[in-house]
Amino acid sequence: MAVIKTNDLTYTYPGATKPSIEKVSLTINKGDFVILTGPSGCGKTTLCRCFNGLVPHFYNGKLEGTLTVAGLDVAEHQIYELARHVGLVFQNPENQLFALSVEKDVAFGLENFAMPREEMRKRVEWALKMAGISELAERPPHELSGGQQQRVAIASVLAMQPDIMILDEPTSFLDPLGAEKIFEVINDLNKKLGITTILVEHRLDLAAKYANHVIVMDNGKVALTGSPREIFSSEEARLIGVGIPKATKLYQHLKKNGVELKSVPVTTEEAANLLREVLKNA
Amino acid sequence: MSVFEGFKFRKVSSVVHNLDPRVKFFFVLVLFVMAVLFTNFLALLVLFLVPLPFVFVAKVNRQWLRSLRGAALLAIFIFATNFIFGYFYPTSLSGITQPVDTLFEYVVLLERSVAMTLRFVVLISSFSVFFLTTSPDHLGLALQQSHVPYEFCFAFTTAVRFVPVLADEAQTIMDAQKARGLELERGNLFKRVRNYIPILIPLIVNAIRRSLELAESMESRAWGASKKRTNLYELKLKRADYVLVVISVLMLICAVYVWLFVPVPSLTTLLSL
Amino acid sequence: MLEVKDLFYAYPTGLEALKGINLTVDDGEFLAVMGQNGAGKTTLVKHFNGLLKPTSGEVLVDGVSTRDVSVAKLARTVGFVFQNPDHQLFSESVEEEIAFALKNFGFEETVIEKQVTWALNLLDVLEYRKTSPFMLSGGERKRVALASILAWDPNVIILDEPTIGQDHQQKEKLQQFILQLNAQKKTVVVVTHDVEFVAECNPRVILMRQGKVLVDGKAEKILTDPELLLQASIVPPQITQIFLELADFGLPTDVIDVHVATKVLLNRLRGQS
Numbered sequence: 001m002a003v004i005k006t007n008d009l010t011y012t013y014p015g016a017t018k019p020s021i022e023k024v025s026l027t028i029n030k031g032d033f034v035i036l037t038g039p040s041g042c043g044k045t046t047l048c049r050c051f052n053g054l055v056p057h058f059y060n061g062k063l064e065g066t067l068t069v070a071g072l073d074v075a076e077h078q079i080y081e082l083a084r085h086v087g088l089v090f091q092n093p094e095n096q097l098f099a100l101s102v103e104k105d106v107a108f109g110l111e112n113f114a115m116p117r118e119e120m121r122k123r124v125e126w127a128l129k130m131a132g133i134s135e136l137a138e139r140p141p142h143e144l145s146g147g148q149q150q151r152v153a154i155a156s157v158l159a160m161q162p163d164i165m166i167l168d169e170p171t172s173f174l175d176p177l178g179a180e181k182i183f184e185v186i187n188d189l190n191k192k193l194g195i196t197t198i199l200v201e202h203r204l205d206l207a208a209k210y211a212n213h214v215i216v217m218d219n220g221k222v223a224l225t226g227s228p229r230e231i232f233s234s235e236e237a238r239l240i241g242v243g244i245p246k247a248t249k250l251y252q253h254l255k256k257n258g259v260e261l262k263s264v265p266v267t268t269e270e271a272a273n274l275l276r277e278v279l280k281n282a
Numbered sequence: 283m284s285v286f287e288g289f290k291f292r293k294v295s296s297v298v299h300n301l302d303p304r305v306k307f308f309f310v311l312v313l314f315v316m317a318v319l320f321t322n323f324l325a326l327l328v329l330f331l332v333p334l335p336f337v338f339v340a341k342v343n344r345q346w347l348r349s350l351r352g353a354a355l356l357a358i359f360i361f362a363t364n365f366i367f368g369y370f371y372p373t374s375l376s377g378i379t380q381p382v383d384t385l386f387e388y389v390v391l392l393e394r395s396v397a398m399t400l401r402f403v404v405l406i407s408s409f410s411v412f413f414l415t416t417s418p419d420h421l422g423l424a425l426q427q428s429h430v431p432y433e434f435c436f437a438f439t440t441a442v443r444f445v446p447v448l449a450d451e452a453q454t455i456m457d458a459q460k461a462r463g464l465e466l467e468r469g470n471l472f473k474r475v476r477n478y479i480p481i482l483i484p485l486i487v488n489a490i491r492r493s494l495e496l497a498e499s500m501e502s503r504a505w506g507a508s509k510k511r512t513n514l515y516e517l518k519l520k521r522a523d524y525v526l527v528v529i530s531v532l533m534l535i536c537a538v539y540v541w542l543f544v545p546v547p548s549l550t551t552l553l554s555l
Numbered sequence: 556m557l558e559v560k561d562l563f564y565a566y567p568t569g570l571e572a573l574k575g576i577n578l579t580v581d582d583g584e585f586l587a588v589m590g591q592n593g594a595g596k597t598t599l600v601k602h603f604n605g606l607l608k609p610t611s612g613e614v615l616v617d618g619v620s621t622r623d624v625s626v627a628k629l630a631r632t633v634g635f636v637f638q639n640p641d642h643q644l645f646s647e648s649v650e651e652e653i654a655f656a657l658k659n660f661g662f663e664e665t666v667i668e669k670q671v672t673w674a675l676n677l678l679d680v681l682e683y684r685k686t687s688p689f690m691l692s693g694g695e696r697k698r699v700a701l702a703s704i705l706a707w708d709p710n711v712i713i714l715d716e717p718t719i720g721q722d723h724q725q726k727e728k729l730q731q732f733i734l735q736l737n738a739q740k741k742t743v744v745v746v747t748h749d750v751e752f753v754a755e756c757n758p759r760v761i762l763m764r765q766g767k768v769l770v771d772g773k774a775e776k777i778l779t780d781p782e783l784l785l786q787a788s789i790v791p792p793q794i795t796q797i798f799l800e801l802a803d804f805g806l807p808t809d810v811i812d813v814h815v816a817t818k819v820l821l822n823r824l825r826g827q828s
Binding site: 038039040041091145146169172173174175176177178180202205241242243245246247249250253254257259268269271272275276278279282 | 592725793817
């Protein structure tokens with residue numbers, strides 16, 4: 001079932017001479033884990049802003065085409081209405097936490113919905129638990145590490161129980177282990193709660209294994225869309241400059257030299273297993 | 283990083299910290315009124331002593347001393363003006379009508395000037411106790427529950443939240459420009475002011491960018507969804523708060539009574555008896 | 556040559572960031588400083604151009620203690636590229652931005668003109684010469700920031716987290732550029748936790764943890780030791796992970812690069828079939 005559907009979506013920022021996204025038509029299904037990637041400035045972030053109504057309501061500008069998110073026409077509904085369905089987590093954790101304690105930050109959206117205090121308390125505790133940061137509830141956000149801060153940001157979006165969660169390069173400031181923990185939290189939410197997940201990411205090495213759908217954008221347009229395997233092994237993806245996982249790269253190098261593995265690996269485990277077979281038979 | 287450490291707020295818990303900020307503010311206000319009522323040295327000395335237990339219970343003595351030290355220059359100024367004015371216009375001093383010349387009159391003038399200085403110190407001291415023991419989020423909450431518009435309270439807590447962040451950022455920018463050969467302390471006054479341009483511009487540009495991101499994030503989390511938003515925290519008066527309210531009211535009543543009916547002797551007359 | 560002798564550093568808050576570092580970086584070396592956020596990586600490299608001075612111990616740049624020289628002087632030898640270009644860009648045009656440091660160092664007009672053009676070409680931003688740096692994209696701003704350091708041709712170049720926020724192609728460009736600098740006998744020190752980036756460059760690596768150097772050696776030695784990496788909050792490169800899984804086939808376990816990996820596998824498969 002489609003939870004996001006766009007048709008010929010074109011958007012131009014106020015004062016810009018050319019559109020940032022152009023004729024984007026795509027469908028994202030309920031429960032999908034989507035990786036949205038492409039070179040800097042390709043329109044990924046703008047597309048994310050469309051999904052929760054920041055475009056056009058916050059940024060103004062000119063939006064053409066149709067966009068339905070969780071059954072709502074984005075052009076017709078305010079950002080706060082969409083916020084019940086779509087949560088957006090940004091790249092820099094520092095600029096999306098504004099309270100003086102973690103729990104207060106997580107409660108921010110619920111306070112805006114005027115949720116009664118008792119219920120809010122429960123919801124906040126649940127969100128903190130899901131993000132694995134219950135013990136940080138009363139800490140001031142600025143004393144936390146980047147990884148912890150980003151988990152607070154996830155919890156604060158999760159508290160609103162959205163159907164869709166969009167994360168715009170959530171790990172670019174984190175060390176690899178911190179990044180991996182974030183991806184695991186996101187994956188858990190996707191698999192256990194069925195939250196449709198859209199992850200904007202350059203570091204596909206780490207993120208690829210969680211996704212079932214990859215969208216590659218280039219110059220404001222959707223260039224490629226399909227399963228991770230299809231996309232990573234395609235010549236187009238390489239030409240656009242997608243950072244193909246090393247496991248897939250190794251597959252390609254071997255293939256070029258006449259050794260073809262049975263299928264295209266995306267993760268290191270898959271690559272190791274495929275190689276194991278070849279090595280055994282050799 | 284170093285210079286700005288002092289700006290950072292910390293969560294501390296003590297009996298005084300946990301008092302309702304509104305009650306604490308009322309207490310400070312009472313002290314304020316009393317300090318204005320009295321010009322007498324002994325009365326002001328008592329007023330100075332009243333908030334001291336709070337300072338020690340809350341263990342903020344070092345910060346408290348620092349704020350007093352910060353006010354020292356102004357205190358000296360107040361003392362000096364009072365003394366000089368008292369000398370040239372003695373009529374303003376009770377009990378002295380002729381030019382100040384006897385030793386006794388000098389002492390009266392001195393006591394009077396010290397009292398006026400002490401009054402200022404009492405004000406500074408009690409307000410600093412309030413701010414040193416009230417966490418910013420409590421203060422924001424108190425504002426909100428006192429029907430100050432939410433936008434204002436939000437702006438206040440967010441500002442507090444970003445002080446350490448901006449301070450760190452300023453330090454990084456300074457380092458980045460120093461690494462490109464900028465020497466802040468070089469040149470005459472005009473040149474020195476100009477030296478700060480490469481620091482101020484990135485700081486401002488980044489602050490604007492940051493606030494835009496902040497706004498985006500707030501919007502995404504349903505800012506403005508309902509007219510009357512709720513709040514995770516609520517300030518409720520506890521027993522200690524009621525006790526402080528009673529103490530404050532009693533203090534005020536006593537003070538007004540004394541002010542009306544009991545002449546407080548000056549130290550000079552007391553000693554010359 | 557950079558020499559670090561028994562370096563301890565504590566921030567004015569008392570936080571001990573470096574606890575006894577000994578390190579020598581020879582001319583023309585390529586060093587990656589890796590480790591968890593907060594391990595002291597940036598604190599360490601800020602000693603190389605004197606932005607921080609040792610609490611105890613010594614840092615020598617070409618034999619001169621950083622204590623005895625100003626940052627502006629040291630910067631002539633040691634260029635420091637900060638992580639975020641927005642922490643340094645402030646000029647009206649790219650050209651002026653690049654000339655900033657040269658003016659601070661007191662170069663002559665003609666030399667400045669020549670060096671600016673050279674740096675613009677080097678980083679492929681010549682077309683933006685008259686453009687405001689604030690109008691450029693993230694990747695371009697990064698290159699302008701880099702050009703503004705390389706303009707004075709320092710012998711040592713420090714890059715703090717150069718790959719953060721860069722997309723795949725930008726990263727690849729940056730990588731080639733850094734390798735090229737190193738090939739021109741520049742000493743390059745990179746602070747990073749980007750394993751794949753380090754795996755592709757294969758420099759000397761020091762792994763830091765809690766203010767100490769955990770281990771010092773070639774990338775292919777260190778990045779293939781999962782237990783060691785875990786202590787520094789780093790995961791092995793993907794290729795290494797694959798080869799570690801295949802260890803029971805007697806394949807080498809110190810492979811970090813995809814090209815080497817391909818060669819090893821082909822040799823093995825062809826050798827036996």
